[in-house]
Amino acid sequence: MEQPVVGILMGSNSDYPVMIQAGRALGLLDVPFEEFVMSAHRTRERVEAYVKEAEGRGIKIIIAGAGGAAHLAGVVAAGTTLPVIGVPIESKALKGMDSLLSTVQMPPGIPVATMAIDGAKNAGLMAAAMLALSDESLRERLKKSRKEQSAGIQFKPSLPTPQGGTS
Amino acid sequence: MEQPVVGILMGSNSDYPVMIQAGRALGLLDVPFEEFVMSAHRTRERVEAYVKEAEGRGIKIIIAGAGGAAHLAGVVAAGTTLPVIGVPIESKALKGMDSLLSTVQMPPGIPVATMAIDGAKNAGLMAAAMLALSDESLRERLKKSRKEQSAGIQFKPSLPTPQGGTS
């Protein structure tokens, strides 16, 4: 199997049904990735070790999803200059507003590229877009996938399947 | 069939159960309309083409419903001087607060007439009120419908059916 270039971290097992979409998006574009559960708070040392070794192991981009006081993406970003993509996970009481603000409101100097609440699919696509800057073949796959996406949208409304926000 | 004068756009198939109420309101007032699914983001060119041709095709008002970062109404309004009515669709995590702010907080120069979250019925009624400015018969139908609406409200409370905000 190919060497992963994207690392997908999530704060808890319970984030997996959301974060699985990041890997799915990368997989469909043939971008090799790896997935781990590690919490900025409960397994701090594991996170530090992962971040310290990531670049040397060939990881180019880290995607981090967490909910509530979602520090994971910020903590990862503090430890590397690799691009870090944050996915705020919808939380029970505050519906992800806490996750969003904890992820996106980073201080000057330590950027986190934040996606929508539960926007794990877009995290995968954004990682692919970054990698495509120096990978022409991936760029073509990305463009083809975008076109198929547009083509797949029905022109006339019909019986809907339940789904989130759109525009 | 009569030439449509109102175009109803929605960002996704999943918006249809809400947006169907716009067409229903127009239909009850005998205002011909057309409905399409097109996303400001995922089928951008379709939106541009629709907006460019709308006025020439006899469309007088465009209703646009979208959720989340709901850009559809704004993008339509940027491309035409026809009146544009925006319907913020309730989103999963933030319950439509994101949809509302993305639709209503337009910059000076490009107005969008914004309805309540999921207020598609009112979008239809507002479109009819605009058209009634130069259509006396429609004006009468609108007044009649308003009167029937008032008459239909029960004076004494009874067993309720589940329903949204009221006043």
Add this chain to the structure above:
Amino acid sequence: MEQPVVGILMGSNSDYPVMIQAGRALGLLDVPFEEFVMSAHRTRERVEAYVKEAEGRGIKIIIAGAGGAAHLAGVVAAGTTLPVIGVPIESKALKGMDSLLSTVQMPPGIPVATMAIDGAKNAGLMAAAMLALSDESLRERLKKSRKEQSAGIQFKPSLPTPQGGTS
């Protein structure tokens, strides 16, 4: 002087520095209008009288601006089938979030076309767009004004003047 076709109402004298922009936008498009201070709460009867007589006096559209528990637009809309445009005025403590929700979250059956917080200029433009549906000359003036607006935006950034939200 010409017969006004747009009535601009505001809940208080203190709303005038915002609401003046509605009249200015209409004036630049040669749409005759009238302006009054009347409060849904403190001069309720004046509002009722105005609304009852508006259509007969030739008023075609009513713009209503108010802040806080901003009921003015809703109260006006309850009394007429003319199109009503609501402008939520920025309030002191809650910065217009109260004004916005009180204006836009209308129940099914009584629409208010809501603009951005302090979006009085767009209220004027939206009223003009409605009138332009049956006034070709106004439609041309509106299109010309839109083109000039686009042309007036500088292509290269320079020293800014303080200003609100943009996009």
Add this chain to the structure above:
Amino acid sequence: MEQPVVGILMGSNSDYPVMIQAGRALGLLDVPFEEFVMSAHRTRERVEAYVKEAEGRGIKIIIAGAGGAAHLAGVVAAGTTLPVIGVPIESKALKGMDSLLSTVQMPPGIPVATMAIDGAKNAGLMAAAMLALSDESLRERLKKSRKEQSAGIQFKPSLPTPQGGTS
């Protein structure tokens, strides 16, 4: 049957399961009341007529419950100097935040005594407290009821029944 002294209004039939608690609280304290569905927006004239005649008919306090852009309490308060108690009803998308702000943020001069979201029981109790100012017997009943309420709270936690906010 006794002449009602409290009028309970609600914007829609769907508010009844909440508003029924106001009457229940009044009934337990032997305060006669009446209940009507009337919307500030959809049956504006009914509201105006009710408010105009209320004082003459012996009504001393009006309780008004509504959701969304909840104008009912404010519109009633604008038409009378009787005490008006507002109950913001939980709305579907914004969970009553819109109802609360539309009810409580009244301008200086027109007060509405606002209760918690869905706080209809407290509206009944507040009306009773007002009436008790000049009714010694009611004052005693109110104090007795308060004492029983305290006594009824279990000292040791046990299996709970689902319930709202507490303190």
Add this chain to the structure above:
Amino acid sequence: MEQPVVGILMGSNSDYPVMIQAGRALGLLDVPFEEFVMSAHRTRERVEAYVKEAEGRGIKIIIAGAGGAAHLAGVVAAGTTLPVIGVPIESKALKGMDSLLSTVQMPPGIPVATMAIDGAKNAGLMAAAMLALSDESLRERLKKSRKEQSAGIQFKPSLPTPQGGTS
């Protein structure tokens, strides 16, 4: 001097520029009142003593203004069955949203009649309206004052003085 019938409490000296309006409204209607600074948190015993003795001393209504985690009105209401009116004071960081929710979201059984953020004038007017239920002369003064208020609103907009929300 006349025996006060309304007690105005505030959590801090810094609340006085807002709370002074409650006394002013009562004074203009010839309702005798008293004012004290006492904090639910920092002078808890003073509050308890005041509340315990208030009814015996002839106090009929208590107005309580506080900001932040504004517990004063709730603590007062917990200790008396007299009507309690709460005024949420605008706070520095959260602009009174914390004060409003801490004041209004009372549990079933202990009502607080909540006014707008900084709505101290309306607290005075609401207290007067309650007292007017059994004081015909006050009722007349209240009605006269309401009429003068309506008459004092200018019909044509002019240069405004800075002011809060209106409608």
Add this chain to the structure above:
Amino acid sequence: MEQPVVGILMGSNSDYPVMIQAGRALGLLDVPFEEFVMSAHRTRERVEAYVKEAEGRGIKIIIAGAGGAAHLAGVVAAGTTLPVIGVPIESKALKGMDSLLSTVQMPPGIPVATMAIDGAKNAGLMAAAMLALSDESLRERLKKSRKEQSAGIQFKPSLPTPQGGTS
């Protein structure tokens, strides 16, 4: 049985499914505790009595959980200089935002150590950490428990159990 050193209070029986986690955390660390239902509003005197006697009875820390206008922790903190830990309970309409702000936004002078919405487990752990400052054996148990917690987190994502915010 051992003398309790932590008192766990909750505003209502309905808070027990959340607050039970505070006792569970303390029990696992062998910290003796007691639990009572008492409301700052509905059983005010019980709260006052409890707080007055707590220190003398050997209670060292008080945990207080409440929802809505959650005054319990603040009222307890006003009556003692023992450390008070507040747990905002998720409320029905506003999802605990009201509970959180009512608990955390305490004025200077009366601190409440506030946990996350429904964060009762952490309240127990925080109480243990405070007691461990002068109890070496408890300190060791706390460190051991923290280590086990880290070790218990799975490294590879798998089928999740439903759970709240994480990071």
Add this chain to the structure above:
Amino acid sequence: MEQPVVGILMGSNSDYPVMIQAGRALGLLDVPFEEFVMSAHRTRERVEAYVKEAEGRGIKIIIAGAGGAAHLAGVVAAGTTLPVIGVPIESKALKGMDSLLSTVQMPPGIPVATMAIDGAKNAGLMAAAMLALSDESLRERLKKSRKEQSAGIQFKPSLPTPQGGTS
């Protein structure tokens, strides 16, 4: 000079005007403390080193103040079982709502005792209350200070000095 037992950390020099109040409160109670600027994001390693050595150096409690995506308190709490007190600093755009949610919404297992926005004085008092559990002399000083605080509140309102929320 005495060995510090409380460590006060802040994310930036700009937090000092707020955080200085924590030290002031401790100083007035004769609790020795130390203060450092260190950012969870920009000087991550300094934070890790500080936390690792704190307990061995005699530090018993850590106070951490930060704004925006305020991870400092959470990152510190992840690295120690000493009690950690978090102070959310008011941020420019979102006024500290981001700081509050990032600090308080910690996941089960890693508690942070959160104070009000800018509540640094209370952080100092809470630290003192924790230490007083095993220091009778400090307990007396704390009680004396609380009494003086109550006595210092003026009973009659007077010209105020500008100040934040109160209750």
Add this chain to the structure above:
Amino acid sequence: MEQPVVGILMGSNSDYPVMIQAGRALGLLDVPFEEFVMSAHRTRERVEAYVKEAEGRGIKIIIAGAGGAAHLAGVVAAGTTLPVIGVPIESKALKGMDSLLSTVQMPPGIPVATMAIDGAKNAGLMAAAMLALSDESLRERLKKSRKEQSAGIQFKPSLPTPQGGTS
């Protein structure tokens, strides 16, 4: 002069004092960039033309800053598969909450890498981090800059300069 590889767009001249920081960050890292004012709404066609030609002209990343109903980043992202970084600009009434939600809550399929409100410096740094994936020299400059940033933070608090959120 070198061929720009990053395009910085902003919705209005008034956004320049914020957006200038993106260019400054890129300039310090020797990354060539270009800056333009173009509005998604008011100069829609200019945006479309820019986006269509960007990739062919050698642009690799687009940074887009806008406020209010901030559609610029989303509209750009809809027209290209290049990475798009969004900067929500603080707006007057809602302080950038509208800008943030309009930028970040993108639907699945069209990602926007969102920075903090007014986080233009981080937008520049994130763009550099993306380019550094295939530019070893830039990677070194980025790491050096990160180290200098850490070293520049003062260890002991001193008189602060006014500044935003930190952690």
